[in-house]
Amino acid sequence: MSSKALTASQTEVFLPYMRDVGRCERSLQELNLMWRIIEASAKMNCPQEARAILPTMAATRSSFSLLEKELVQSLVHQKVSHVLTEIGTTAQYVIDIVVRNLFERTADVGFLATDRELCSFVAGLHEERGLIHHRLCEYRNKYTVYDEIILLDTQGHVLAQIDPTTPLEHSADPLLRQTLDSDQYVETFRASDLRPNKRKALIYSRRMHHPDTGAVVGVLCLCFHFEEEMAGIFQSHGDPAQRTNLLLLDDAHQVIASADPNWIPVGVKVPVNLDQSPHLFMYAGREYLVRTFSSAGYQGYPGPKGWLGQAMIPLDVAFSSQSRDLVSGLDPLLLDGLLSHADRFCPPLHDIVVAARHIQRIVWNGQVMTAGQQGDMQKLKTVLEQISETGNRSNELFEHSIHDLYQTVLGSSLLDAEFTAHLLVDLLDRNLYERSDDCRWWALSPELRQALADQPPDAAQRMQTVLDTIHALYTVYTSLFVYDHQGRILAATSEAGQAFVGQFLGESDLAAVRRLASPQHYHVSPFENTPWYGGEPSYVYHAAIRHPEHEDQIVGGIGIVFDSGPELHNMLLSGLGGREHMQALFVNRQGRVLSSTSPDHPAGSTLSLPATQTSLANGQSHARICTHQGEYAIEACSVSNGYREFKTVDGYRDDVIAVVYRHFGEVRQGRGALRSQDCYIEHDSSSQGGLEFATFFCDGNLMALPAECVQEAVSFREVRTTSMGLHAGQVGILGLRDSQSPQGKASFIWVFDLGQLLHGRRSEISSNSQVMILRHGTQALGLLVDELHAVTPFEASALEPSPLALQSQSMLTRQVIKANEGRLLIQAVDADRLFSWLMDGIDPNGAEPTDAPAGDLADDPAVSVVA
Structure with a gap:
């Protein structure tokens, strides 16, 4: 949310688009006029009788005029901030999710480019094109984020590809020379003859080496299904009311993906708002509120150069949504206690509440001062009745206006927490989706399959070499290990993993692996204490390794131990984005904590959540105001909904709830239910x-x-x-x-x-x-x-x-x-x-x-x- 206060001129610009604030302003102006009329009437009709209350009336009028301006300006500012928070959270989500997704692609291309079977084919050691096509398709079946995989020789001749709709023979794209000259991956996003039917293609390429001599023999290209991925992000996290358009921009601020291309098409240049100001921006003759975010990177990967996430909402519809009433349904004690901390979470709200109480006290004092006036003071009595009536109207308007302001402030905080929880659980699903892909793909390694099937004397060493190569590229695991059909571990990576060699897999996990019906299936151990992770809780992903000639025969399996401690904690921290006033946790349906940024809720402990939160359906989110750890807080929960086929159609179920807390201050004794x-x-x-x-x-x-x-x-x-x-x-x-x-x-x-x-x-x-x-x-x-x-x-x-x-x-x-x-x-x-x-x-x-x-x-x- 933007913390930059609006100027008086900006307030005037926004005010016509806020009908409710406009009504409030007119009511305040009418009451202000009434106070002036009452004061003038007293001065003209009964100056002697009213001399005792004239200073109080003057103080009331002066304070009311000042509060009128402050209240209207704060209402406008908070409503603008609420909209900027709403669109800003989604804009940041767009770029963060994209960068985290593409980080995985950089590891994929590095691993696949070293695949011995693929390297042998590109080096010309065999010409089994059908076998290679099948292998590439198997990879695509596991990693469904790719829509094309291409193998080329050093001259640009296409040796194999999997997309039958765009048959290729040769490419002259400069990325080939750039890739051949580099010992790292190359990331390309532009028009390419490798993807002739696309305006721009996102391609990850890496050179391939001869398996025996190490000579450079060709290039592997992984083509990311960019349009499908962005459509999924926009559909899942766009504005259901269709008032906001989400965009992905390049370094020239041109649109490279649009949630609604009929509204803002791909290829146009749009204004950006990188300094998070509440200014208006003009695009195509229409004024917009805009939020723009770059990425802070992920695990050292900065993302494509200059890419930005952006959300744009037209000014004329920005304040038209009907928000839920968050205040009326609250326990009055909770409401009063939370409002007592307004100086911490919204200083302008606190200042207005104090000013309103000051005016109420002035009016109350005026009524007390003139109580019991009798005799021939009929003129003064009429004035006093007007003071009482106008004072009551003023109090009612203050209550209503402060209610609206309170509602807007809490709405922004609830929305921010709820979106953050949604982002966190989505990050988790997307990350763990990659783990399910990894174990299934690595189980197809020809070297691992042959070694387990033949059991040569150097089988363990061969498998160790393959696992070490994989582990060097994928740092999210503490160890990878391979076991035979009886569950005996034959090879493992890392110093800790070496101690696993000779041990046996647990009976329940081994039985689950033996039941896997095809290379598309996998097994995940429950998130609980496991010897493969030092006795701490974690996920271990398993896939069956099948006989190289008889796929229905399982000869063993591979286990990959997810480094859940730091990885889950880093997801939580990155999702919070440096907001120190928030805490975040991953818990299961029973409230067991998987990971946490709160020292009061360590992993393995139990978090008490109401049934309304733990019974949320997959993909649903909910935020509420409550007390937590002796403080008033917002509690937001979002339940995992899977990603692509992961947890949706692959038969795996493991519901995780992301919980976010924002604290406002210690619980205080309220004055009771009466208000x-x-x-x-x-x-x-x-x-x-x-x-x-x-x-x-x-x-x-x-x-x-x-x-x-x-x-x-x-x-x-x-x-x-x-x-x-x-x-x-x-x-x-x-x-x-x-x-x-x-x-x-x-x-x-x-x-x-x-x-x-x-x-x-x-x-x-x-x-x-x-x-x-x-x-x-x-x-x-x-x-x-x-x-x-x-x-x-x-x-x-x-x-x-x-x-x-x-x-x-x-x-x-x-x-x-x-x-x-x-x-x-x-x-x-x-x-x-x-x-x-x-x-x-x-x-x-x-x-x-x-x-x-x-x-x-x-x-x-x-x-x-x-x-």
């Missing part, structure tokens, strides 16, 4: 009078205090924590401003934690935490609560004694308010009891006072206490 939007208080505007209460949240409960005893609320950040107090509920002191203190004298008050007073446990401090300044006669104190709610009048008939109050005479909540016709109960705090207990040290039970909280502060010569 502001769940506790809207219905109010009949036609009713007159009533008792006004200031409502707030504390420890998951909606509570109230008489508005007349509440002066205002401030952020808990203004509190100075101290350990001077004797009362368990004291959390610190709060300095009052001159306007808050009697006679304009600066002073300090104690702040008490209402949650601890009520339930004996400290409240969780969050960015929501507020301190209400209460006055009772000449006394004042601060009360820590979780969040402010509203200021609302209630009829006296709505107050009833609390049934819980009978259980203890010392309870601070002796009444409940039945709001919304009794559907919402609000606990009313008894202000007299609260002040008597905290300020005068009088126990409501009548016992002798044990402490006097105000006295500690009053005795301190450094402070002055209001009392």
Whole structure:
């Protein structure tokens, strides 16, 4: 995702294409206008009566104007970032998958070019063209990524090929001379007379040597089925809504593969965006958002020079998709806890939440300040009603807008994690597909087949030489070994493998190899601890070695030990692409960990996953928000679906799930299931009078205090924590401003934690935490609560004694308010009891006072206490 913030002019460009943000902007502008009208009305119609609230109204209007701009710009930025994340992940996937695939081709051509039977034929030692054609076809049957294999002599004469649709006799392609002059493979992508029916061909070539003299005798060409491979990638990982086109580009930024060539054809030049900027790019008269990625290479192989993966989405459809609602269905506690870490995963979201709460506090304070105004202040009352109504509308709009912003941010993170999991499991399937090819092809080695069939005295040495040659080219194995029909290992590579010679294959693996019906079949041992991998878990791929003259007769087999430790771990690391905030694992259906980047989930351990994740069908992916290792996290899973014929039609089944975690921060105690939007208080505007209460949240409960005893609320950040107090509920002191203190004298008050007073446990401090300044006669104190709610009048008939109050005479909540016709109960705090207990040290039970909280502060010569 691009981290570059949008400028104001860029925001204006994108905004017309975001209908939902446009509606939000218009609503914000309407409310902004309402605040201006209310302020102007108060100044003109009742300037004297409104003088106490005019500064608050001015502060509200100013803060609202600033938040309006920040909120709209953040919504636009996050939506643009969401689209760039979506198309960027797929663009990077395209180039990474291609490079990893082509890396295997470089090993293939090096191995096949040394095949003794093929080299003997090219050197002219025999002319059994039918036998060679059969052998090349057998190779193609194993490695289905090739659509043509060609053998040529040093003059370019075609000696053998497998594609009957393009019969060749001679080639004058310069790649032949380049290959003959090189002792490495040559990678060519362009038009070639070797593939006359193709606009461009991707060919891997290597020179071949005389098996006895070592003289250069010809060239082997492996022609990669480029079009088929790219079509498969685009089909599996393209945009189902067809809003985005995926492309593969060459070093001149020309399209060499297109998911939709009718839209962006092969051969055209397109703009690229290598610096991941959120700018718009013009192509064919249409504006696009573009993401472009090069490859970091794979195991030292850089990929074809200059190749790029790219995704392009037109601006006019980029923001038209209907995304899932990720927020409404979440557990409120999980939602609140995750949002408390917004400063870590989305600082703009955090800043907007803080700003919105600041405005809500200003409005709440304005409502508290004017509560209980009576007499001939009818004009002011009308203004106050407008303040209350507009404040409620503002709060609802903030909730909705922040919900949308939160949704977009989480959507980007969920999508990124889900795509990453999909990429990882696809990398695994593609990699292991090559392993199944290798074991079957090497089992066809004439030298191995003859040595096992004849058992000459030097059979072990002959097989050792073949295995060593293979292993030098394929570094993903710890050892290769050959065993006879009884399962006795006769030859093995590597120092560790030498210890296997003379040992016997396990009965279950040997029986499985003996049952293999044809050279197209193979066997893979389960991923579990194996002596062939030092007692650690790994896959061992087996293929039957058959008699050179009687293919139905199995004379032994070959086992290739996959180096699962580093290879699986490297796949995970490469799929994460350096994103340190993510962890990735491969697990099976039972949750057993095959490999992991997390030290808390080592290979062999068990990961607990819900059934919704472990029961996903092959090829399906799912991401969810959860808690993991004591932190809020996104958990994304994707189940293997095979590659080409591997795990699809070849009879092999071994489901692996890629799991990706992104952590956001430690789990925090929520304030309960009640939330502001769940506790809207219905109010009949036609009713007159009533008792006004200031409502707030504390420890998951909606509570109230008489508005007349509440002066205002401030952020808990203004509190100075101290350990001077004797009362368990004291959390610190709060300095009052001159306007808050009697006679304009600066002073300090104690702040008490209402949650601890009520339930004996400290409240969780969050960015929501507020301190209400209460006055009772000449006394004042601060009360820590979780969040402010509203200021609302209630009829006296709505107050009833609390049934819980009978259980203890010392309870601070002796009444409940039945709001919304009794559907919402609000606990009313008894202000007299609260002040008597905290300020005068009088126990409501009548016992002798044990402490006097105000006295500690009053005795301190450094402070002055209001009392």
